[in-house]
Amino acid sequence: xxxxxxxxxxxxxxxxxxxxxxxxxxxxxxxxxxxxxxxxxxxxxxxxxxxxxxxxxxxxxxxxxxxxxxxxxxxxxxxxxxxxxxxxxxxxxxxxxxxxxxxxxxxxxxxxxxxxxxxxxxxxxxxxxxxxxxxxxxxxxxxxxxxxxxxxxxxxxxxxxxxxxxxxxxxxxxxxxxxxxxxxxxxxxxxxxxxxxxxxxxxxxxxxxxxxxxxxxxxxxxxxxxxxxxxxxxxxxxxxxxxxxxxxxxxxxxxxxxxxxxxxxxxxxxxxxxxxxxxxxxxxxxxxxxxxxxxxxxxxxxxxxxxxxxxxxxxxxxxxxxxxxxxxxxxxxxxxxxxxxxxxxxxxxxxxxxxxxxxxxxxxxxxxxxxxxxxx
Numbered sequence: 560x561x562x563x564x565x566x567x568x569x570x571x572x573x574x575x576x577x578x579x580x581x582x583x584x585x586x587x588x589x590x591x592x593x594x595x596x597x598x599x600x601x602x603x604x605x606x607x608x609x610x611x612x613x614x615x616x617x618x619x620x621x622x623x624x625x626x627x628x629x630x631x632x633x634x635x636x637x638x639x640x641x642x643x644x645x646x647x648x649x650x651x652x653x654x655x656x657x658x659x660x661x662x663x664x665x666x667x668x669x670x671x672x673x674x675x676x677x678x679x680x681x682x683x684x685x686x687x688x689x690x691x692x693x694x695x696x697x698x699x700x701x702x703x704x705x706x707x708x709x710x711x712x713x714x715x716x717x718x719x720x721x722x723x724x725x726x727x728x729x730x731x732x733x734x735x736x737x738x739x740x741x742x743x744x745x746x747x748x749x750x751x752x753x754x755x756x757x758x759x760x761x762x763x764x765x766x767x768x769x770x771x772x773x774x775x776x777x778x779x780x781x782x783x784x785x786x787x788x789x790x791x792x793x794x795x796x797x798x799x800x801x802x803x804x805x806x807x808x809x810x811x812x813x814x815x816x817x818x819x820x821x822x823x824x825x826x827x828x829x830x831x832x833x834x835x836x837x838x839x840x841x842x843x844x845x846x847x848x849x850x851x852x853x854x855x856x857x858x859x860x861x862x863x864x865x866x867x868x869x870x871x872x873x874x875x876x877x878x879x880x881x882x883x884x885x886x887x888x889x890x891x892x893x894x895x896x897x898x899x900x901x902x903x904x905x906x907x908x909x910x911x912x913x914x915x916x917x918x919x920x921x922x923x924x925x926x927x928x929x930x931x932x933x934x935x
Contacts (some may be wrong), residue, residue: 561587561623563589563609564868566650567599568727572724581916583680588607630733630741633654639693646672649899651908652741678749680880681894683830685831686822691934698816699819702798703816704815704816707810708802709803711807748791748905748906755794757922758901759792760793765784765912767782768785768806788808819838823852832913834851837852838920893927898927904922
């Protein structure tokens with residue numbers, strides 16, 4: 560399938576480095592509102608450059624567009640692509656407000672087009688292994704989940720020195736203005752909703768603890784939350800506590816606590832992070848968690864043989880490949896429009912809880928099938 564990329568910023572290099580592992584995909588063009596940046600990106604990766612979005616959308620050979628623009632441009636770019644009868648895979652979020660996300664969903668449905676959204680780490684070996692262990696009831700009935708998405712005091716780090724492979728600076732201003740909840744909470748929301756069903760209710764609180772992150776460039780808005788915490792209840796009855804921040808020390812752990820043990824992993828960003836099982840011990844009159852854990856065997860995927868850039872732990876292309884395979888087989892995508900809309904709604908509710916709030920999502924989705932290679 561011939562695909563195109565709109566947005567040649569920091570994350571685009573990570574997509575290209577993994578897309579090239581899939582010969583069934585051809586990047587037929589790249590475009591950015593900054594033509595100089597697009598030309599630099601195209602030259603660096605030896606890819607054709609489209610001068611405008613209109614020119615790209617008028618190419619009948621392009622079937623799918625990867626929307627890798629600034630999050631606040633996601634809605635207008637995805638809308639234009641859908642109106643031009645192109646399937647869309649968007650970087651997260653689908654949109655910056657629920658009404659716009661819902662509009663994209665309705666537009667895609669009305670045109671019979673596929674719409675999907677990152678993150679795609681649900682397709683990782685780690686997520687699929689956890690899911691397999693849950694289906695096998697390795698830890699018995701699940702009672703509660705603790706999920707952490709803390710990234711340390713980001714504003715004190717040397718982020719001005721961070722560059723992608725083609726030399727694009729990390730978009731600090733945009734990252735701080737959009738906020739860590741919108742940028743990162745979906746990494747665990749996608750896992751938990753796939754494992755335990757749609758979120759039926761949530762209670763959340765979000766706050767800006769460090770308003771002066773960039774003294775050289777004013778932030779607009781200046782008080783986007785850099786800390787959030789949410790308690791989520793899922794259709795299955797499981798409850799989870801999700802914390803997200805760029806203030807607390809780096810911690811990406813997940814703990815799934817059941818009657819017979821704890822399933823855990825250290826980082827949802829590492830596609831092959833080990834999965835651990837801990838059991839409880841009873842000695843005399845005391846019961847406690849065994850400090851020793853054992854590894855649960857990771858499932859093997861066809862992508863496990865593919866090479867990624869040194870140090871890169873995410874295969875950004877898996878969501879694109881899943882979408883392309885769904886289009887060609889005319890089946891629902893695992894990261895479907897309804898699933899992406901639900902995740903977007905949940906994340907936005909957490910982000911917007913600056914006075915604390917309880918919320919019942921309006922959206923839902925049909926159960927998602929695990930990957931074939933992860934089924935016993």
